[in-house]
Amino acid sequence: MRTVLIIGAGASGMAAAITAAGCGENRVILIEKQSRPGKKLLATGNGCCNLTNTDISAENYFGEEKDFAIPALTRFGLESTVGFFRSLGLLTRRERGGKIYPYSMQASSVLDVLRFALDRPNVELYCDTAAVSIEKKGSGFNVATDKGSFFADRLIVAAGGAASPKLGGTWDGYKLLQGLGHSRTAIYPSLVQVKTENTYPRALKGIKTDARAALYSGKAAVCVSEGEILFTEYGLSGPAVFELSRFVSAERDLSISLDLMPEYEEGEVEALLLENRKSAGNLACENFLAGVLNKRLGQMLMKYSGIPFSAPAALLRDAEIKKLVRSIKNFSLPVKGTTGFENAQVTAGGIRTKEFRSDTLESRLCPNLFAAGEVLDVDGRCGGYNLQWAWSSGRLAGKLGAL
Numbered sequence: 079m080r081t082v083l084i085i086g087a088g089a090s091g092m093a094a095a096i097t098a099a100g101c102g103e104n105r106v107i108l109i110e111k112q113s114r115p116g117k118k119l120l121a122t123g124n125g126c127c128n129l130t131n132t133d134i135s136a137e138n139y140f141g142e143e144k145d146f147a148i149p150a151l152t153r154f155g156l157e158s159t160v161g162f163f164r165s166l167g168l169l170t171r172r173e174r175g176g177k178i179y180p181y182s183m184q185a186s187s188v189l190d191v192l193r194f195a196l197d198r199p200n201v202e203l204y205c206d207t208a209a210v211s212i213e214k215k216g217s218g219f220n221v222a223t224d225k226g227s228f229f230a231d232r233l234i235v236a237a238g239g240a241a242s243p244k245l246g247g248t249w250d251g252y253k254l255l256q257g258l259g260h261s262r263t264a265i266y267p268s269l270v271q272v273k274t275e276n277t278y279p280r281a282l283k284g285i286k287t288d289a290r291a292a293l294y295s296g297k298a299a300v301c302v303s304e305g306e307i308l309f310t311e312y313g314l315s316g317p318a319v320f321e322l323s324r325f326v327s328a329e330r331d332l333s334i335s336l337d338l339m340p341e342y343e344e345g346e347v348e349a350l351l352l353e354n355r356k357s358a359g360n361l362a363c364e365n366f367l368a369g370v371l372n373k374r375l376g377q378m379l380m381k382y383s384g385i386p387f388s389a390p391a392a393l394l395r396d397a398e399i400k401k402l403v404r405s406i407k408n409f410s411l412p413v414k415g416t417t418g419f420e421n422a423q424v425t426a427g428g429i430r431t432k433e434f435r436s437d438t439l440e441s442r443l444c445p446n447l448f449a450a451g452e453v454l455d456v457d458g459r460c461g462g463y464n465l466q467w468a469w470s471s472g473r474l475a476g477k478l479g480a481l
């Protein structure tokens with residue numbers, strides 16, 4: 079029998095362990111630093127676990143090597159993933175935006191079926207056990223943990239990234255792989271709240287609205303996304319803002335421009351407001367946008383546009399209406415940063431993928447060493463893409479080079 083040791087019982091580590099255990103020749107040892115496997119998984123998708131998406135294509139992924147993830151995502155794509163979970167007893171459902179969830183809408187269902195599948199004679203799971211160093215020994219590895227050492231013929235590092243330390247995010251995976259000669263790109267928090275100049279967001283704290291959000295570096299658009307945004311004490315949150323956050327740490331002189339009526343062209347919004355000035359001109363400006371946008375948001379836009387609340391709407395000048403339209407279509411906030419790894423769902427960047435074979439995930443520098451999941455320089459958009467990468471890369475690594 080050959081011993082396969084997997085570091086990290088998160089999404090990718092468990093997928094790798096189940097796959098490797100499928101070959102009866104393998105004795106699989108899975109070690110997990112935390113007291114239980116898959117702790118982060120329970121928190122995913124607001125406790126519902128958005129485990130994949132119907133649109134798994136390369137444009138949804140980032141990293142130094144744009145195409146690195148493709149072989150794994152092709153070999154273990156959407157159908158294969160849904161089939162894999164179905165074979166473990168999990169039923170899934172499709173929701174808005176092609177997001178796939180467990181039918182129960184409970185992340186614990188996903189974790190449970192993975193845990194049950196690991197309960198087999200050739201798998202040993204050691205929790206509260208942290209890998210601290212790895213030494214090459216012949217064609218295998220000596221892995222030192224805080225509970226003693228293990229020898230492994232094959233090693234899979236699936237220790238995740240730096241995001242969300244409360245749920246097990248660590249730098250361990252990077253350090254362990256760097257100890258074996260690998261290198262890392264710069265890393266940034268991604269899918270995280272964005273801190274902006276907060277005078278207006280603070281006043282709107284708790285309000286959710288659909289918007290088109292564009293991140294600008296000076297005058298150049300860096301990234302645009304559309305969906306829900308949430309105003310917070312420190313700035314902006316919500317899926318549309320998460321999408322932009324990946325680029326916030328890497329760029330300078332940033333601002334976010336919100337289009338608060340993305341379905342309407344600027345001219346259409348202007349025509350609508352001119353019509354309202356006629357029909358609802360008896361209102362005070364304070365309530366002029368009450369029938370159009372969230373009330374507090376409408377009032378804040380008046381303030382942002384420098385229009386006094388008490389003035390009668392009928393007296394709004396054309397130039398003031400134009401200014402209001404510009405505020406609605408281009409509500410711009412200077413960016414100050416993100417709320418950091420502490421709150422991030424994902425790490426952008428990681429161990430350099432060019433040091434691994436994309437078709438097997440075996441190291442090019444160190445034979446019999448594999449890596450999977452977020453520890454590698456692959457990160458995805460919001461919507462099930464990161465877990466899909468974890469399942470695909472975990473299952474590919476668990477094949478241990480079998481093509």
Ligand SMILES: Cc1cc2nc3c(=O)[nH]c(=O)nc-3n(C[C@H](O)[C@H](O)[C@H](O)COP(=O)(O)OP(=O)(O)OC[C@H]3O[C@@H](n4cnc5c(N)ncnc54)[C@H](O)[C@@H]3O)c2cc1C
Binds near residue numbers: 111116209241251466
């Ligand atoms: C709040 C939140 C919500 C999210 N929601 C979604 C979602 O709905 N859909 C989606 O696609 N993605 C989501 N993500 C992202 C997704 O959870 C991760 O991308 C995915 O879990 C990464 O899988 P992984 O196996 O690489 O790492 P992880 O799942 O983080 O697993 C790594 C494991 O390794 C263990 N470990 C670390 N160091 C050591 C060591 N030295 N020794 C032993 N064990 C170690 C850790 O404790 C951890 O259990 C979310 C993330 C967060 C934080």
